[in-house]
Amino acid sequence: MRHNETTGSYLMEQEQKVECEFHRSPAIKRLLARSLDVRAVRRKCMESAHLAIDSKYTSEGDRRGWQERLLSAEKELENMQSKLDEFIATAELLSEDDFDRQFGELRAELDGILTRLHGYEILPWWRDRDTDFPSFFRDIRTVETYREFMESKVMQWLPRKAEVGRILSIAREMHHRAGGDDAQPIRIVDVGGANGALGKLVVDLARKNGIGIEYTVVDPDDQIISQAQEAYGDEISFSVCSAGEFSEKVNSDDTEAAERMARRRALIEFNQRRFFDLGSIIDLMNDRLGNGEEIADDVISDFCLAWEEDFQPVPDSFLGPEGNETFKDWVEGSKLNDYRSLFSRWFDRQQQEIVRLTTLVEKRLSEIQSKFDLVINSWMPHDLDFSADL
Known part of the structure; x- marks a missing residue:
């Protein structure tokens, strides 16, 4: 008997799965290849072009441009x-x-056709690129005015003296709460602080007040870090890696914590690849269903095989003589699944396992001696809070 989609047994198998090399079934490879669909791209091109061409607000010159690009x-x-x-x-x-290489190259070609038609990149929501908040290096000691600070984009926020002092004060308070004394340096980790600007300000203030300090910047941007290291290397430590990699490294002496963090990271990476695969094949199905096309039996068969082998067991309710859920309902959502799409249901299920592993990691870290007094993110842009991630 197949597992129902609501059972929890699937989740407990994932840690074993992610320790294996990432592998796709033949069925999902066939589906992913079909998802590079000329018909779907042509349909998008025609819809966009005719919408612009037929609009009364489109000038004659723009109309000709659309016709030529189409x-x-x-x-x-x-x-x-x-x-x-x-x-x-x-x-x-x-x-x-x-x-991966051939699929990526062909998809980039199809994306390029849409981009050239519209004049800008168009991607489905699940392929949206992360917002880029670039980091730049400038020696903070050479910045003399507010205008210079804003133009050089040293940081995403203005580090006033009171805020720099607050960071130092909190770190010192946490140091004392953990049983540290003034003879020991306070230890701060700055995630995303590649250019070292905040680190330099905090270190200067600490030394001005006779406070010993060890300030570590963690960031994967090796280009910016190399510039910052040249300027502040005698006062600040730099580690070129992600926060997760750094956490695994500094806790490597605790086997239980290190193993849990490694499993969590492996599962996140595994799920990310599955996420993009699922997005591609569901877009293929939605394109067919949305345009009233009958989906070929071999495509449905591959979809079921791929779902069973690459994602999770097919629910009892789906298709078959005893089934009471149509293919369209299963993919797009119906009363039987609280009107949640297949994409959402799979993603939520995977997140449950990430949360479970995160809880185990946090539990273990709370049981061992903290290696730092304070962890901050000096890169954090205005109105975005990454505190929970830290």
């Missing part, structure tokens, strides 16, 4: 079809690396 997109799509057909025919035989 014609060019049609030719590009026509030329791509043979490459996509070849990929579909061989996809399930490719190694994971070769599949």
Whole structure:
């Protein structure tokens, strides 16, 4: 008997799964290859172009531009079809690396056609790029005016003296609460503080007040860190890695904590790859369902196989003579699943396991001696709070 989608047994199997090398079933490779669909892209091109061309607000010059770009997109799509057909025919035989490379290249070509038509990048919501809050280096000692600070974009927020003092005061208070004394330096970790600007201000204030301090910047941006290290390397320590990697490194002496953090990170990386695969094939299904097309039996069969082998067991309620849930309802959501899409249901289920592992990590870390007095994020932009992640 198949597992129902609401059972919890699936979650407990995930830690074993993620320790294996990431692997896709032949069924999901076939589906992903089909998701690079010329028809779907052509439909998007036609809808956007005709909406603009038929609008009374479009100038004659812009209308001609749309017509020319649409014609060019049609030719590009026509030329791509043979490459996509070849990929579909061989996809399930490719190694994971070769599949990823070819799939990425072909999808980038299709994305490029849409981008050239519209003049800007268009991506589905699940492929949206993270907002980029760039970091720049400038020696904070050379900044003399507010205008210089804003123009050089040293930080996302203005570090007033009171705020710098508050950081130092909190770190010192936590140091004393943990049983530390003034003979020992207070220890601060700054996640995302690649350019070292805040670190320099905090270290200067500490030394001005006779407070011993060890300030560590953790950031994967090696280019910015190399510049900051040249300027402040004698006063600040720098570690080129993510916060998660740093946490695993500093807690490596505790086997239980290190193993739990490694499992959590592995599961997040595993789920991220599955997330993008699922997004691709659900978009393929939604395109067919949304346009009233009948989905071929072999596609539905591959979808069920992929769901069973790559994601989780197919629920009893789905299809079959005894089934009471249609394919459309299963994918898009129905009363039987609280009108939540398949994407949402899978993602929520995976998050439960991440939360479980996070709780175990936090529990273990609370049982061992803290290695730092304060962890901050000097990169944090205005109106965004990453405190929970830290």
